[in-house]
Amino acid sequence: MAKVKYRYNPETLSYDRVTTTTGERMTKWGIMFVASIVISVIYYVIYSHIYDTPKEHSLTGKLATLKFNYQMLSQELDHVDQALSDIQKRDDNIYRTVLESGPIPASKRQAGFGGVNRYESLEGYVNSDLMIDVTKHSDKILKQLYIQSLSYDELIVKVKNKEQMAICRPAIQPVSNKELKYAASGYGWRMHPIWGVLKFHEGLDFAAPVGADIYATGDGKVIQTGYSGGYGKMVLIDHGFGYQTLYAHMNSIGVLEGSEVKRGQVIGTVGNTGDSTGPHLHYEVHKNGQHVNPIDYFHNELSPEEYVRLSEQSQKNDIFEKW
Numbered sequence: 001m002a003k004v005k006y007r008y009n010p011e012t013l014s015y016d017r018v019t020t021t022t023g024e025r026m027t028k029w030g031i032m033f034v035a036s037i038v039i040s041v042i043y044y045v046i047y048s049h050i051y052d053t054p055k056e057h058s059l060t061g062k063l064a065t066l067k068f069n070y071q072m073l074s075q076e077l078d079h080v081d082q083a084l085s086d087i088q089k090r091d092d093n094i095y096r097t098v099l100e101s102g103p104i105p106a107s108k109r110q111a112g113f114g115g116v117n118r119y120e121s122l123e124g125y126v127n128s129d130l131m132i133d134v135t136k137h138s139d140k141i142l143k144q145l146y147i148q149s150l151s152y153d154e155l156i157v158k159v160k161n162k163e164q165m166a167i168c169r170p171a172i173q174p175v176s177n178k179e180l181k182y183a184a185s186g187y188g189w190r191m192h193p194i195w196g197v198l199k200f201h202e203g204l205d206f207a208a209p210v211g212a213d214i215y216a217t218g219d220g221k222v223i224q225t226g227y228s229g230g231y232g233k234m235v236l237i238d239h240g241f242g243y244q245t246l247y248a249h250m251n252s253i254g255v256l257e258g259s260e261v262k263r264g265q266v267i268g269t270v271g272n273t274g275d276s277t278g279p280h281l282h283y284e285v286h287k288n289g290q291h292v293n294p295i296d297y298f299h300n301e302l303s304p305e306e307y308v309r310l311s312e313q314s315q316k317n318d319i320f321e322k323w
C-alpha cells in the first residue's frame, strides 16, 4: 500500500495531504538512479586504488608462483652445474689422461655464446632479469654438455684405436717354446767371438729346428716376402700404429705379399738361409722405423719368471749370423 504523506500548514493549523504527480516521482527516481551510479563509480575507483580486484589478486598470485618456480629452477641448475663440473674434472683428470688426450682448456669448456643478443625476447617483463639469468645459465650448461659430448666422441675413437692397437701390436713369441732349443743372441751390442768387433744386433735369435713353425706376432699386413741378402728368406709385416716385425733366415715362406695375417697365424718355417750359421729365426720389432728390443713385446705369454729366463738366455750371445 502506497504511503500517504501529510504536511503541517501553519496558516490553517492543520495537516494537508501531500499529493505528488507521476512526473515529479519519475524525476525523483531518475535523480536517485544517477546519483547511485555516480556513487558506485566513485566507490569502485577508490576501492581499486586501495585493493586488488579478484582478477588482479589471482594474477599477482600466479606471478609470485612463477617467480618462485624460476628461483627453484635456478637452484636446480646450480646442482646440475656442480654435477657437470664433477664430470668435467673426471674427464680431464682420468679419462683424457689415461687415453693421453690431455685436458680440455678451461677457456674452451667455459666459452659462451657470442654475437647477437639471444635474450632480447625476454626483455621488458616483470621478471625479465630472473628469466634472462636462468636462461643464460641453462644455455651455458647446454654449451658445456656439448663440449663434453665432443670429448667423449674423441675418447671413443681413442679407445677403439687402443683396442685395435692391442690386437695388432707384436705381443707373442714367434716360435713356440716347444720348438725352442733356446733363445740366443740377444738384442743390442755384441762382440763377435772370432772377428773381435762390436756390432749392434737388431733382433732376437731363436734357435729351433728347420721346419719349426713361425707365427705372426700381431695382426697386420705382409708388406715384403722373398730373399733379401743376409736375411735370406724373410717376411716383413706391417701392424699399423708404427709397428713392423721382420722374420729372417726362413726355410719356407707361407704367406703372400699383400695378404692380411692374424696374430698366431703360421707365416713360414725356421730355416738357415742368408748369412746364418745354424737353423734359427732372426726376429726384429720396429717401432716408428726404429729397432726395439723384441723381448719387451712378448707380454701375452711371458710370466715374469719366463721373462727373466729368456732375457738371461738371450745374453749368451751365441752367434748365429755371419757378419
Ligand SMILES: [Zn+2]
Pocket: 185, 201, 203, 204, 205, 281, 282, 283, 320, 321
Ligand atoms: Zn739375429
